[in-house]
Amino acid sequence: MKKVFLFLLVMSILAFSFAQEKAKATLPSVEVRTLDGKTFNTKDIQNNGKPILVSLWATWCKPCVAELMAINDVYDEWQEETGVVLYAISIDDTRTAAKVAPFVNGRGWDYKVLQDINGDLKRAMNVIDVPFLCLLNGNGEIVWSHTSYAPGSEKKVFELVKKVAKGEEIKN
């Protein structure tokens, strides 16, 4: 039994000691689907040097939908001001995957929507629960990420997007 905890501790200490510098992590290269059924690699997510938001969500997740609805209400203003693009990547599995396109269009969302049907991207990004939102700078580096949604937190997200659009550094 003790070995187990030793292992855990050693793993965490190792990782801790590796923490010499903050990595500029990028999105992992994982194959997901577009709404029209084509294969799309997440490393191809880009926005001509402008900020990118990536949201992992699901049609059955209320806070996820609330967050995307709240952003949708101000999305055109965000885009005008910063040129940001939001990729809404649904983790709906086969059970609800076919309903994602009607769901998104029915709500009139203008996001770029992708589907991670067997959780491959979710796993590669170490996401435990959705919603999970992260912000990428113009070079595709993840500069901020957050889990869960509380009404109003989209304001803070926009502050960060504006900073990134201006090329400023941000703290997570």
Next chain:
Amino acid sequence: MNFELRIMRLFLLAVFCLLPFCLSAQIRVGSGTISGDFSFNGMYYIPDSLIGAREVDSKVRGNAWLNLNYTNGGFSTGARYEFYLFPLIDFQDIGYQGQGITYFFADYKTNFIQVTGGYFYEQFGQGLTLRAYEDRNLGIDNSLLGGRVRVTPWKGIQLKGVWGIQRYNFNFDYTKRNDNVRGLDAELALADMIPKLSDNGVTLTVGASFVSRFEKAEDKMFNIYIDTLQYHDFYNNNSIFEFTPTDRPNVIRVQGVIPSENIPQNVGSWATRLNFGIKGFRLEGEYASKINDPNLSNDYIYKRGEALMMSASYSMKGLGVSTSFLRADNMDFRSQRDAVPAYAALMLNYIPAINRQYSYQLLGNYGYASQPNGQIGAQAQVNYQIPRRTKIGGRYGTDITVNYSRFHDIQKTFVPLSDTIGTITGTEGYTSKFFAFGKNLLYQDVGFDISRRLNRQWKLMLMYNYINYNMTLQGKPGMINGNHVGFELTYKINDIHALRLENQYLIIPKENNLDDKDKGSWMFMLLEYSISPNWFITVSDQWHFGNEKKLHYPNGAVAYVFGTTRLALNFGKTREGILCIGGVCRAVPASFGLGLSVTTTF
């Protein structure tokens, strides 16, 4: 101090050791990066005979895991440690108990090829033949240990090959296993290859898959009770089986041995699929078939299995319409023929329930569960947005969802005694007309919801559903015929503080022949106060007011979120179902106690 407490304490220590480095986000090693996640869900159980929260042998229990991944260019590797020695009771109930390195892999990827060794997850098409996946909140991990190759020889063509032994909970002695799985899958994106299609805005993808399961056959002792009214003349009377009457009416006991030479060691399953789209219209479908696979879930019959899943949808801005059809017959497909049908362990394929998935408590309690061995049904859903800045739609628009779904068992005609299949001694069991609905309604649900932001501060959602839920889905008698009404109101005090109130009623008429636990109407109420983006304080109560016992299931929770780390404490009573607290959703056990949850992604 007892052993469990000591372990829990050590775990907490490990959590706090991890926290600082979680805060430092992703970590760079050389030119690669290390990332990972950690989760702990613990509970102190208090017995409560009123709600049926049983006395458990160790009061302090918890599930924990740690994932570490290393990525460097096209190369990645990783491992997961899982600690479920004293798991939450619902995990223990499904046999999910143990600890160890449950997952490790090495993967190399270029534009042309991807090679994976170790454990991997994979899905072919819609998953009717193969879906190795995980859902840790539900205790499902059907990963394969072996190898996988994915090749993209030409743009638009993808080929996959897998070989592996499926994970079975915490049984790691793979040398003792007599079963393995092999699979091939090919997918052609025709629109990528035929410019005429893509020029006309057409997307067309076709695919096919083949999966074969091997399991060494041994003489099978056979001892089951069958209902002669339902299964009359069910088994081939070839003197292998002995039929004895029992003291229960219409129930006989069937005993005997199926000799190993009569049991197919290799079971093949194949599927073809299509995905077609033009403009807003989309058609998707997959048909799968499985050859004779006598197993515990189908009472060892030799009938061929088949499944068809189709969906058609049309959407344009502001309107989405989707319809789906599903039929599954004898399609429970597992790594081992004696796997327990009630659990998801060793499941090779995935036959989903295609009804609307609700995240509201009372509907979640009676959510339809897929029946891979016999179900036929359809679902239709319309999403419509009354445009914003119109008289009816209001400034922010109004979203309407209308939904209908209905599922039956399949029609069955049991075959006469003398029928055998080829040279195999065994029975086909029954025949079934493909598009015929069986006489038993399993689930029906019709309803709508309307959601509207009234102004900058207030948002309102109203909903109504009528559901029929056949309690045989939970192995109980009776049928729930209920009206579900509810609302959700969000009041944004300012950009930081917000209140959310949910109130729902599930009205179930008294005359139903229901189990005492389900008899009578329910009410659910939840109030959440959030301080963006860190704090969530929630109180809720589920009240079985239509029942003589008038039980309450109160709950209080506080969650603190910073970045990708979430800490939550909750105290109260819960029924099994999906509960969303503090901005995330997860499955929760039926219990009473004090819970602690720590999750982080780094």
